[in-house]
Amino acid sequence: MKRQQRGMTLIGFIMVLGVAGVFAYMGMKLIPMYSEYYTVKQSLEGIAKEPGITTQDTARIKDLFFRRLYVSYAENVKPEHVKITRKDAGFVVNVDYEVRKPLIANIDVVGRFQAEQELRRERDSGSY
Template structure:
């Protein structure tokens, strides 16, 4: 009687472990980038819900935005990445930035992020 092998071989297990490890490593590089992006979106929404922000001047709006980002330790968004322009009933705030993180050797992970928020009178931000 011949017995058949059941389960995974040691080599197969090591290969599966290496693939899982690689994807976990890439995830550890990507998570802070997306966490920062969600902090930017949260700061924009919080700013839109603040009363009287649409009546403020752009310098004040930008200052309030960066104060909110400072709380979440956001380091990739710079003042040159923020554009504020007048629209019908308030302001439109655009935040566009790029994050580059080294991955392996000379390979980098690049994330390009863009968020837009309307700041309308009355604080409804819709």
């Protein structure tokens, strides 16, 4: 009576380990890109909550935005990626940028990110 062996062979284990390693390596490249995008979104939401932001000029709004990014070490967003346009009684801030990270040899990982935030005046909270 022969018993059949069960389990994974060494070669199978090495192949599974290799695949897991590739995904872990890709994650190490992708996670910082998405973390920076989250920082951009948080910075836009933060300047939208600034009191009197709609009375500021576009240069001041850009400065406030980049100060928030500087604190968070976001380095891929440049001033040419930020467009501020007037809309009604406020502004619309649009951040459109691309991040390219080398992966293996001549293969790159490219992330394109776009975020938009409307800056509006706060409504009076008086009684009706």
